[in-house]
Amino acid sequence: MVGLNKNIMRTILIASYIMLVALIISGVSAIFSYLNTGADRSSMLHTEIKKVEQYLPKMDWAPLQNEGRPMDDENLKSIENDYLDAWYVRHVAYKSNKIAGIKDYYTESARENLFNIIERNKTENITIESTSLEHHPTLEFFSEDGQLAVITDKNVIEYKRIFKAEKLVLETTETATYKIVLLLEDGFWRIRHMVKENSETRSESNQTASVDGLHIKGINYYPQASPWDMFGEKFHKDTISKDFKIIKDAGLNSVRIFVQYDDFGKAAVKPEKLEKLKQTLDAAEENKLKVVLTLFDFYGDYSVLNWTLNQRHAETIVNAVKNHGALLAYDIKNEPNLDFESRGQDNVMAWLEHMIDLVKSVDSRHPVTIGWSNTESATLLKDKVDFVSFHYYDDLSALDGAVKALKTEIPNKAIVLQEFGLSSYRGFWKPFGSTEEDQANYHKKAQEIIANHDLQFMSWTLYDFAEIPKEVVGRLPWRKRVQGYFGFINQNGETKPAFRYIAKK
Structure with a gap:
């Protein structure tokens, strides 16, 4: 028994010694590696x-x-x-x-x-x-x-x-x-x-681009089968062209579409995505529609060290489309004011100013705007943009006063109500939500206010959607279901009552 205990103790001591030596070797190796990191330029800082x-x-x-x-x-x-x-x-x-x-x-x-x-x-x-x-x-x-x-x-x-x-x-x-x-x-x-x-400071052009004389009556657009993935695997020009014909026949003259920063390849823009974008513009031109192109969708990093990457992305996109007959304007960023709290307002505003200058340096002919999420932010950078765009999802009773206030502060530029709408979802996740008739009455009233103020507009959106990506409104089912029912056409392809008021007749 004593001999057995001695063998156990000897085994434990030997194992402990081996582990100690291994730890020492590992530590020395880590220190040696750290001291030599300066020789590896790829791991600097x-x-x-x-x-x-x-x-x-x-x-x-x-x-x-x-x-x-x-x-x-x-x-x-x-x-x-x-x-x-x-x-x-x-x-x-x-x-x-x-x-x-x-x-x-x-x-x-x-x-x-x-x-x-x-x-x-x-x-x-x-x-x-x-x-x-x-x-x-x-x-x-x-x-x-x-x-x-x-x-x-x-x-x-x-x-x-x-x-x-x-x-x-x-x-x-x-x-x-x-x-x-x-x-x-x-x-x-x-x-x-x-x-x-x-050296001499380079002079900036003070010329303000026009909106090509178009009074915008439009709609935000995603294909029904691939919302928020317009240029993905389900892309078909024929599908988009049929939808654009519906939009044109409804009395509208323009669409707003979105280029997602990551989806298009960040700084190294993917040629196949550019080709699909050009085909979309071709479809718009064939149907006599103009396009407001929203850049940097789903992008939220405004750090200065990344500006050069953002430049390469924007330059590539703008150079590819700037001579296309369907292009109406560039929307620099969708609802950037929603990033003020998390990213810092100063950071976001500096990035926006730089991107406006960058886009105009590449294409001095087409106007630029910013899709602010509310009327309160719409006056920001009013002297930098060519026309002012805002989104409105609050009660329509306050819209008349909000527009009057905007026109007082911005008397000399066009104002576009760039997103507005009402979901017709009433179901398990929102039993007291709006009906399709409520939605129709909403758009009827909205068009009356638009006409009274001679506003330009782009409603949200042509279709109801069965699937909403979590990146849009998160994972909560009651938010995703509501988001899927803003359209003028339901999931079966049937026009809803609101379709009568998709445009002021």
Whole structure:
């Protein structure tokens, strides 16, 4: 028995020793890995820095006429990649006030100034959210040994928000020129000198685009079989064309459709989605309808570091459709004021202003608007948009006064009631809800108010829907069921009583 106990104790001791050695080896390995993270540029700042996903400012190189050695495409691309990485790392460092990763993109002499700025900002409790939006570099010199490059980056557009003790103290957009010297070290181009010079501020056009003389009488549109997934696997142009004919025959002249940011591929817009969008515009043109195109649907991240990705997305979409005959206007964002509380009103407003400028820089002809969720927010950015849009789902008794107040504050721009409607759902989840007759009376009264104020309008929506994605109103069944019955046409394809008032006859 004593021998047995000794064997058990010996086994326990040996097992404990093995476990202790394994833990020590694991700990040493983790420390060694941590100490070597600086050598791995992809794991800098404990986040993966991949420009294709993180940072895509507009980059417009001047034609190559540099002194010294002729530049080839491979070396130029390498310089561009590392140069933009350096900008991105600097933005991250100024926001976090941490120096990790800077040494990978700046030589020892260049990073000393950055370290000093970061240290001073930490001491004074200052943080800077910033991004560069456009670069226009010219290669001035490329050394014969391929180790040194000099560039002049003209008209760099930078957006900055400066915070002191977490309070916004300055918001600015700057345009400047930079003189840059880069050295090739350890296979990477690092900035050795970076000198900022003043340059002329680029003038912005004050011309306001027209609405092409159209008095909007329209409707928000999703196909009945694929609501909130219009450009997915169930897409059929013939189906959309038949629906557009119904809309046109009902006396309407326009539709509002939605481009979802993630669905279309974020910064790398999917060609197949663009093709379906163009086919939709073709169907609208064939049926003599105009289209209000709502961008950035279901997008809710307004952080400055992501602005370049949003730019690439918007530029691609706008460039693809700006010459189409069916296009009427761009709606920059659907109900962005609903994000004020969770994302911060200042952040959302700054993003909206930038996106308006960006869309107009790509397409100066078509007007822009913002689909505010209520009348209270509709006056925001009234001087930036070309016409004012608001949504209204409150009691109609207050609509007359709300419109009068809007017209008093915004006397010189068109006002569009861009969403309104009433669900006809009365069932298990809402036994005292509105009936189809209630819905018809609602639209009759709404059209009377619209006529009295000569409002432009786009009602919600053509069809009742059997399935509502949880992303729209959440998972609660009583919310999803109600959302499915706003249409003028029921799930069996039959027109409801409200169809008589889809437009003022």
